[in-house]
Amino acid sequence: MKLRENDICFGFLILRLMVGIVFFMAGLFKLLDYMTIVGYFQSSFAETWLPAFLVTIFAYVLPFAETILGILIFFGLLTRPALYLAGLLLVVLNFGLIVRGDGGDAKSNIPYLIIIALDIILLNYNKYSLDHLLFGMSADFED
Template sequence: MQKNPGRTYLLARLPIGMSMFGHGLDRIPKLQAFSSHMVGQFSKSMIPASLVSLFSSALPFLEFLTGILLLLGLFTRFACVLGILIMLALIFGSSLIEQWENVFTQVIYGAYFALLYSFAVYNRYSIDGRFTKEPQH
């Protein structure tokens, strides 16, 4: 049996939190260029350009928020659900434009969020967990 599942959960939560934080942080300053690129990518899909523009303008802020919440361990289950919802939207979009490599990566992210959600009981080193002590085995 693992001696400190809380630390293991922290070590699993931080990388995906940093990834989401980094995605948002990188895209927010160049939001217009990012959104224009996304609209161009989806120009031949069935999704209206106005919807792509709206989603691509919101996406970096949602990624940033998800990342911050996961890094802090604040509202962790909500952050995991938000991450899964983001991945579902990205999987749908990537499928429509046949970017199968992206779909694979997004599915992995989705599974990662689901595992974090499932094991959130071990989220002890966080604001949610208030740095509680590990149970003695």
């Protein structure tokens, strides 16, 4: 049975919406308790070899990055760069979790990394998006 293009587009939409919601909500919850989150990052990485100033910068930026990326991905605006940045953000976050000794927490992010990678692979099916509506394209089509 051959998949129809609209079915693939709708499947991509579902994956994209899920990633957008997860990122937006993760960022929003951190923003609602912003200074506590920053302090948590600083204290939980204090005993690691990671430079404290990098951990602090990451802690300050993470809630905003997650929230903005979540909105962009959810609405399908600048989808390609947003998905790339979301994937890189998760890789960096997982690196920190592993350095901190939280391999179990890092493993829980692997399904999200796989879904983001699948979204990137399927970007040409980003039909139901602001990218398509505003720019008349699903993605960067290449022959």
